[in-house]
Amino acid sequence: MTTALLRIAVLAALILPGPAMAQSGIEGRLNELQRTLSRLSAQLEQLKAQNQQLQHRLETMQSSIGQRLERLEKTPAAKPAPRPATPKR
Secondary structure, X not given: OXXXXXXXXXXXHHHOOOHHXXXXXXXXXHHHHHHHHHHHHHHHHHHHHHHHHHHHHHHHHHHXXXXXXXXXXXXXXXXXXXXXXXXXX
Protein backbone atom coordinates (compact mmCIF):
# COMPACT_ATOMS: atom_id res chain seq x y z
CA MET A 1 0.00 0.00 0.00
CA THR A 2 2.81 2.40 0.81
CA THR A 3 4.47 1.92 -2.58
CA ALA A 4 1.17 2.53 -4.35
CA LEU A 5 0.71 5.83 -2.51
CA LEU A 6 4.30 6.74 -3.25
CA ARG A 7 3.75 6.07 -6.96
CA ILE A 8 0.60 8.17 -6.98
CA ALA A 9 2.37 11.03 -5.19
CA VAL A 10 5.27 10.92 -7.68
CA LEU A 11 2.89 10.87 -10.64
CA ALA A 12 0.87 13.72 -9.20
CA ALA A 13 4.03 15.76 -8.66
CA LEU A 14 5.07 15.18 -12.26
CA ILE A 15 1.68 15.85 -13.79
CA LEU A 16 0.22 18.62 -11.67
CA PRO A 17 2.03 21.94 -11.42
CA GLY A 18 2.59 22.66 -7.79
CA PRO A 19 4.19 25.45 -5.79
CA ALA A 20 7.67 24.09 -6.55
CA MET A 21 6.98 24.16 -10.30
CA ALA A 22 5.50 27.64 -10.09
CA GLN A 23 8.48 28.82 -8.08
CA SER A 24 10.81 27.30 -10.66
CA GLY A 25 8.95 29.15 -13.44
CA ILE A 26 9.22 32.43 -11.57
CA GLU A 27 12.91 31.89 -10.93
CA GLY A 28 13.48 31.06 -14.59
CA ARG A 29 11.66 34.19 -15.68
CA LEU A 30 13.55 36.28 -13.13
CA ASN A 31 16.86 34.88 -14.37
CA GLU A 32 15.86 35.66 -17.95
CA LEU A 33 14.94 39.22 -16.99
CA GLN A 34 18.26 39.66 -15.17
CA ARG A 35 20.18 38.47 -18.24
CA THR A 36 18.18 40.83 -20.44
CA LEU A 37 18.80 43.72 -18.07
CA SER A 38 22.51 42.95 -18.01
CA ARG A 39 22.65 42.79 -21.81
CA LEU A 40 20.73 46.06 -22.17
CA SER A 41 22.94 47.77 -19.59
CA ALA A 42 26.05 46.74 -21.53
CA GLN A 43 24.46 47.97 -24.76
CA LEU A 44 23.58 51.28 -23.10
CA GLU A 45 27.17 51.74 -21.96
CA GLN A 46 28.42 51.09 -25.50
CA LEU A 47 25.94 53.59 -26.92
CA LYS A 48 26.96 56.19 -24.34
CA ALA A 49 30.62 55.76 -25.28
CA GLN A 50 29.78 55.99 -28.98
CA ASN A 51 27.67 59.09 -28.36
CA GLN A 52 30.53 60.71 -26.45
CA GLN A 53 32.95 59.98 -29.31
CA LEU A 54 30.53 61.42 -31.85
CA GLN A 55 29.96 64.50 -29.69
CA HIS A 56 33.72 65.06 -29.51
CA ARG A 57 34.06 64.67 -33.29
CA LEU A 58 31.23 67.15 -33.84
CA GLU A 59 32.84 69.71 -31.54
CA THR A 60 36.19 69.27 -33.32
CA MET A 61 34.54 69.75 -36.72
CA GLN A 62 32.66 72.83 -35.55
CA SER A 63 35.85 74.35 -34.20
CA SER A 64 37.74 73.58 -37.40
CA ILE A 65 35.02 75.09 -39.57
CA GLY A 66 34.90 78.19 -37.37
CA GLN A 67 38.66 78.66 -37.68
CA ARG A 68 38.52 78.24 -41.44
CA LEU A 69 35.74 80.81 -41.73
CA GLU A 70 37.71 83.28 -39.61
CA ARG A 71 40.77 82.86 -41.84
CA LEU A 72 38.66 83.36 -44.95
CA GLU A 73 37.06 86.47 -43.50
CA LYS A 74 40.47 87.97 -42.58
CA THR A 75 42.09 87.51 -45.98
CA PRO A 76 41.22 90.17 -48.52
CA ALA A 77 39.11 89.03 -51.37
CA ALA A 78 41.09 88.44 -54.51
CA LYS A 79 40.15 90.72 -57.37
CA PRO A 80 38.77 88.81 -60.27
CA ALA A 81 41.09 88.57 -63.24
CA PRO A 82 40.11 90.91 -66.07
CA ARG A 83 38.38 89.21 -68.90
CA PRO A 84 39.96 89.47 -72.28
CA ALA A 85 38.06 91.64 -74.65
CA THR A 86 36.10 89.68 -77.14
CA PRO A 87 35.98 91.07 -80.66
CA LYS A 88 32.59 92.26 -81.78
CA ARG A 89 31.21 90.77 -84.94
